[in-house]
Amino acid sequence: MEDLCNLSMRFFSDKNLCYADIPTPNEVRARIEVAVLNFLKILNSPDPAISDLPLIKRSSSNRHVSQGLLTNFSWIFLSNSICTRSLMRTNAARAFVRVWKVMEMCLQILVQEKRVTQRELFYKLLCSSPDYFTSQLQVNRTIQDVVALLRCSRYSLGIMASSRGVVAGRLLLQEPDQKVVDCTECGSSGYAISGDLNLLDKLVMKTDARYIIVVEKHAIFQRLAEDGVFNHIPSIIITAKGYPDIATRFLLHRMSRAFPELPILALVDWNPAGLAILCTFKFGSIAMGLEAYRYACNVKWLGLRGDDLQLVPDQCLVQLKPRDLQIAKSLMSLEVLQENYREELASMVRSGQRAEIEALYLHGFDYLGKYIAKKIVQGNYI
Incomplete structure (x- = not known):
């Protein structure tokens, strides 16, 4: 996995990019130990001072789009702009301490050769450091700081x-030392995607599909699987049951590499949230910081789109909510958003539906x- 991801970085036109690599556990432990030693060195100096922790800024202002040299497709990266966590600033002092607490916990996990979910890590930190960790969001943000x-x-x-995703259709999967799983026989529940990225990376995959269909909603996934759509349209169907989790995005990214000839088509609601889900699969996510590019793949928008509204009766159209308008505004600020997506988004906002x-x-x-x-036969996806 590391070789593939590092190799892919060589084919981007802008080399001034920041990204997270995948070092071995021993290398990660070494990085943590070096960070601690540098901190102690400062404290033991003749003129001791609390240094700032230099972190890559993860705000939208540090967002950067880079296009591959061999493709017109783009990904979201972060540039070299720095922010800090410091004990000398009241509003950053607790965040400064949280970074060290999470690094300490990660070192214990690596020494014990364990893996934990973000939720498990939250409860561990809640018990060991209740003065610094009171919410899952604090833990998630601190992980990104680390x-x-x-x-x-x-x-x-x-x-x-943690994974919510499932996959079904014309895909054979085999975990190491396990039997082959035929995803056409998994029923409407599909094959549950593991949250263990190392296991997902080692999956042996085979397919005779001609398309990969990403579905926003679990209920729609179940309907398509129950109807055996993949038998009529040779396809693999995958869903994250809403906003995409890392494991589902990772598996989709892996399939895009394993089967580069298969178009990836997204079926989402015609609203800003649906487009945001599509864009997360397609471009990556700023919330993922330095890891954003690692899970992106070239997804096309199959539907619903504006030209499908003729199929929808007026009484089934729903008014946009304030949250929808906030999402639309955020999407409009994405420089990577292509023009036909902008037009669709503007149409949603104008209609208010x-x-x-x-x-x-x-x-x-x-x-x-x-x-x-019908849309596939017509090539009606963008």
Whole structure:
């Protein structure tokens, strides 16, 4: 996995990029120990001072888009702009301490050769350092601080991804020393995607599919799987059951590398949140900081889109909420957002309405498969 990701970095036009690599556990331990030694060295100096922790800034102002030299596709990266955590500033002092607490915990995890989820890590820190950790959000942000400080992926720190994702369709999967799983036989529940990225990286995958279909909602995934759509449209169907988790994005990214000839098509609601989900799969996420590029792949927008609204009765259109408008504003600020996506987004905002995939059931519960097939035959995806 490390070789593939590092190799991919050589094919970007801008080399002034910051990203997290995947060092071995011993290398990560060494980075933590060096950070501690440098800190102690400062404290033991003749003129001791508390130094700042230099972290790559993860705000949108430090967002950078880089295009591959051999493709027109772009990814989101972070540039070299720095922010700090310091004991000398009241508003940053607790965040400064949290970084050391999480690094200490990660060192214990690596020494014990364990892996934990972010949720497990939260409860461990809540018990050991209740004065500094009172919410899951604090833990999640501090993990990203540690990633930004050590320049290594969270998985390298022993932190495992929680997964909600499932996959079905024309895909054979084999874990090390396990039997082959035929995803056409997993029923409407699909094959549960493991949160262990190391295991996902070692999966042996085979397919005779011609498309990969990313579905926003679990209920839509279940309908398509139950109808056996992948038998009529040779395809693999995958969902993260809403906003994409890391494990589902990682597996999709792996499939895009293993089967580069297969178009990846997204079926999402016609609203800002649906487009945000698509863009997270397609470009990466600023929230992932230095790891954003590692999970991105070239996803095309199959539907719902503005030209599908003729299929949706007026009574099924729903008014946009303030949260929708906030998401739309955030998406509009993405320089990587292509023009036809901007036009769709502007159309949503102008209309003040949104449409959900389920509205197509007006035409029958088996209509979704026909809808997808028609759009694929027409090449109607962007």
